[in-house]
Amino acid sequence: MGDYQGEYIQQYLCNINLRKKIKELLKEKTEILQKLEQLEKDGNNQSFEERKKRLRSLASEIQRNFECPLSRCGKKYGSEGSLNQHIKLKHPELVNKA
Template sequence: MKKSMSMINNMLLTTTRNQLDYIIIIQFFINMYIYCLLQQYQVEQVTQERNEIKQKLLKFQALDDQESELSMEDKRKRNRRSAIEIPRSHVCQIKNCNKSYGSEGSLMQHMKIKHGITQHLDKIGQISDQFKTNE
């Protein structure tokens, strides 16, 4: 009888140890599962924050691009007067030539190309300036 009781006790102890091991293993896996869920939640939060930051960055880049385009347009474009706005006060003095120009340089170029006059162009400009001041 003692032997059988001892065997039963051993069996119970063995069974209890096996059950405890099983419970410990189950608790370990439950803890790992909870840990993984928490990690997944943190990854989702970080991903969401990253996406929000990316969107803000894209908005700032778009604004920066617009500003640089506007500043480049300002640098590239030069407001020029139209031909109607330019006063044509420099008139060609050659007979039957009624051309007039907005600058003395343009008049001198005209006289050189159209009339072949290259000498004393500066004197012609001075004379035309005198006519302007006398008017």
């Protein structure tokens, strides 16, 4: 019978510790939610989607200084990366040479 009583006391103490941890976690959760609320209020009152958008140049505003090396192609691009992507997609034979 002593084993049951010892186990009961052990389980009782474990439950007390678990309850303390739960109270601490709930308090921490409340604090985090309050901080999040405050951050949302302090923000520009913009939704996440609105802040995520970036300004892009119009196609007519882009200076196209990078020209495709194939004379028959004649395509021009505003960045070297765009030109390289064009070459990989449209002229894979140029990529395989290198």
